[in-house]
Amino acid sequence: MIAVDWGGSSLRLYRLDDAGRIVDRRRSDDGALACQGRFGQVLAARVQDWDDRLIVLCGMVGARGGWIEMPYTACPAGLDALAAGMRRLDPGAQWPALAGRALWCVPGMADHGRDAADVMRGEETQAAGLMETLGPGTHRLCLPGTHSKWLQVRDGAVMRISTAMTGELYGLLRRHSILGRTMPADDPALDAAAFDAGLEDGRAGEGVLQDLFGVRTAALFGRFVADALPSYLSGLLIGHELRAALIAHTGGTVHLLGSDALLERYARALASMGVEVRRHDEDLAATGMYRLARARGL
Amino acid sequence: MIAVDWGGSSLRLYRLDDAGRIVDRRRSDDGALACQGRFGQVLAARVQDWDDRLIVLCGMVGARGGWIEMPYTACPAGLDALAAGMRRLDPGAQWPALAGRALWCVPGMADHGRDAADVMRGEETQAAGLMETLGPGTHRLCLPGTHSKWLQVRDGAVMRISTAMTGELYGLLRRHSILGRTMPADDPALDAAAFDAGLEDGRAGEGVLQDLFGVRTAALFGRFVADALPSYLSGLLIGHELRAALIAHTGGTVHLLGSDALLERYARALASMGVEVRRHDEDLAATGMYRLARARGL
Known part of the structure; x- marks a missing residue:
């Protein structure tokens, strides 16, 4: 499968084998903010020589103004809730390199536990990749960045999101x-x-x-x-x-x-x-x- | 006398009688930031029809890059310490409207009570104007603005300065x-x-x-x-x-x-x-x- 981490300012593509091991990777500055209106074109060019049928995307590509506006899955949510929120995306017929492939997008995640809600897009997928390593119990995650995300995880589910600007x-x-x-x-x-x-x-x-x-x-x-x-x-x-x-x-x-x-x-x-x-x-x-x-x- | 409150973005002039009552006032947008290199010219134009001999100035006019760089008087400081820090300013000979007048500038004030110092220019003069009203004891002053100043005053002296941006x-x-x-x-x-x-x-x-x-x-x-x-x-x-x-x-x-x-x-x-x-x-x-x-x- 191909995994596409499409953030606001960068695009990271990974090719994974059946056991989930990364066998190839690519990175470019074609972030979602710079790709408005040409997501299909950019992706087709990047994956044309990778023939995997399944392509999963996450990040700002699923934001309002992105390729597909994905809803937010509400906290607390673990792998199953996130997976249930995934949606299939139709890339249109104009990109032969994408024809016959199945494109799926990961939802964002929202915390409505306070009057001032909090959200993330992309970081929930990184957290999902860490769940097995974390195991049961309560854990704190910090993802520094332009907007730092702090997550509280309990027994495989994201309980709280807090963003610091x-x-x-x-x-x-x-x-x-x-x-x-x-x-x-x-x-x-x-x-x-x-x-x-x-x-x-x-x-x-x-x-x-x-x-x-x-x-x-x-x-x-x-x-x-x-x-x-x-x-x-x-x-x-x-x-x-x-x-x-x-x-x-x-x-x-x-x-x-x-x-x-x-x-x-x-x-x-x-x-x-x-x-x-x-x-x-x-x-x-x-x-x-x-x-x-x-x-x-x- | 003439009192000139010359802040970064505005210029306020007051004419006071011998008892300190305001008898006339003027205001313009000729703030100190916009007047670099032409302070004498601007002041001469504003006061030419006011014949008072004494002109006192305060505010950003006394900052680095202003008309005269005034030192900071250190906290704790009251009226006497501030007055002792005033300096006479020579406007030069090219402005007839300022000839024969005595120009004095009020110093800024600094709080070195912590590693991160704090300062003000202009607000110390407003505080000085309020001292008699406040009387003895401890008082809190707040001067909202682009940079809000919070002052702690005790028995006629400014003890602490805190600026919020x-x-x-x-x-x-x-x-x-x-x-x-x-x-x-x-x-x-x-x-x-x-x-x-x-x-x-x-x-x-x-x-x-x-x-x-x-x-x-x-x-x-x-x-x-x-x-x-x-x-x-x-x-x-x-x-x-x-x-x-x-x-x-x-x-x-x-x-x-x-x-x-x-x-x-x-x-x-x-x-x-x-x-x-x-x-x-x-x-x-x-x-x-x-x-x-x-x-x-x-």
């Missing part, structure tokens, strides 16, 4: 706020001391709205060199994200999912708080689609 | 984030129900980084109409600002200083938390400059 806010403050004015144009390498100071100030500080101004005064009074200011801002924001995310944390491992440099920062931050971390790579999405296809009997 | 963050999220995409281009009138829901969610929620995503899901699931989303966002942010600002609040009145529509929102928010509010207008800056000139013996 940390990455997007970092970018906004960096590019458009008064805080960015004293920073270099591009992000220098991580300054570990400034990052750690940001973590500490974020965890011990007032609110994030108040603590952010400390980036301004750090520049005014030369607390850090200009090249270290982005790291201080990053530490402040991640410190605040963790502070809120771990309020009800009663110990135990936090499972970090992802592969980019951001994961290093979260691992460092959690370690500095004495939280045990276990890291998992992004190929979990492929495993998740394999498990969901099996659960659906495809 | 609430207004700037609102603008960034409104204009540049995913949250703004589902909002109308211009801010509609306040939707009180959505604002109050934002306040409540902000006070009862997780962290602001997490709660912000609720604006996205509110749009996805139709919790509010699009025109109400900016009010919900505003309530969320102000709710979080207040939650952090009032952690150590032991009761008593919060003094709100300012004059624009934003003050209404803070008054509503504080009232909803059962906090007693007293409002004061922005002319306090003129009173502050009068008191500082007196304290300095000008």
